[in-house]
Amino acid sequence: MKPARDVYVIGVGMVKYGRYPEKTVIEIASEAVITALKDAGITMKDIQMVGSGNLSAPVGQQIMRSVGQTGVPVVNVANACATGSTACREAYLSVASGAFDVAMAIGSEQMGKAGLLGAGRYMAADPAYLPEGVLGSQMMPAVFSQWGIDHARKYGTTFEDFARVAYKNHKNSVHNPYAQYQQEFSMEEIMNGRMISWPNTLYMCCPTGDGAGAIIYASAEKVRQFGSKAVTAAASILTSDPWTETGEAILDINQCTRLAAKEAYETAGVGAEDMDVVELHDCFATAEMVHYENLGLAPDGEGPKCLKEGKFDIGGKTAVNASGGLLSRGHPLGATGCCGIAEIVWQLRGESGGRQQPNAKAGLAHVIGLTSACTINVFVK
């Protein structure tokens, strides 16, 4: 979708992901909102519309009661793991359409130790008829592992290739104070980790936890009025999964991403070759491997080679998941979409510290939600 006018991000905020049993999700979200407002140099009085993403509950209005009850429209959205980024798109569209001049997206989630996701949805009245474990698996670790092995079927991708994704992302996380885990692991430690769903070991699976992020969008006029640091929000795309012959058996992550990438690059007027920084949906190491190619960052089949050559390292052609990605930063479902965007904004402002991609001018944040949503948000300096 072509925006009717230019849109800018003027403020971002994020809390360090982790487990905060002593706090409510409203408190966690409020911290992110207040940080974003300070970052933009504005107050809640200036916010004209709010999109709130949380997969557990519609908490948007409760967050307003904590940070400022201005009476503005609040939209609660849920879109699986793409919940936060869908809230961002709601805020972006509000400004792009001309309906509002300043809009805020909030993503929040409190999961604690939620463990494996994806089994409960098809629970039968008599558990003997539960298909899980008997007719394959619909659990997230299996689905994303299967997409990795689908890549292996076509291109011979190995366990070691997939492990290298986790090696890179954990190495990057050491420089991200917002990451749930800031710890480097050797290839040996990753490959010898407890096997969750082959080929993904524990260190190749993202942790669950608590977190929140907030993103403030504004028109050009408001950027001038507030004097905020502005990064151009060049595209905000949302797709669902197109029909494929395999779609009934495995939830799509490839076609919805390829469709979104095409639309995102066309709308933004920049291409995959222009991307200096990318935060992509590495819920499992195998997922990152297929998205290099889905996003056009590597030719089909050459993702493993490009990764090994350092193309996706900080300082390489495109720094992928410089934040440490979901594998290290964590994945509180509703929060994730906002925090990938926050990282890209920091990178383009040159504020990412030890994980800064030198001279970053353009980047994107990609999120997959099953079943199946894909968001791609493109930003340029």
Next chain:
Amino acid sequence: MTSESETKEKKQNPIVPYLRLPARAGEKAYLAGSKCRACGAAYVGKRLACAKCFAVDNFEEIRLGEYGTLRTFSIVYQSIPGIEVPFIAAVVDLPEGTAVRANLGGIEPDPDKIVPLLGKKLEMYTEKVREDKEGNDVIAYRYRPAGA
């Protein structure tokens, strides 16, 4: 020794409605599917509309799944309580134009043995996998290397 009346009461129930078990000896189990008369797209089970070409109420019932090819798999080591691990969670492409999830049987859960089967022909078989609350056998379909 089981009495004849008790034996008769115990039923064999398919785990999903689209698995059709043989009614008499000599018949084979199969998966019931739908084929769109407008575009030829195939689906497992019944359909109201075609997700590919959007045609409505224009389906014929077809038999699916006797053979397929191994598209992908994972070996699941951690699952929810009550699910036996490890198991091989496969996605099987069917020549009729759709695909199904199934466990792979007849082979050890060893990647070195399963990776060479990617893209290779599989055959469907059925097996009792559980007993339900009323003591009936729950029958599931699985796939194994064809001709093994």
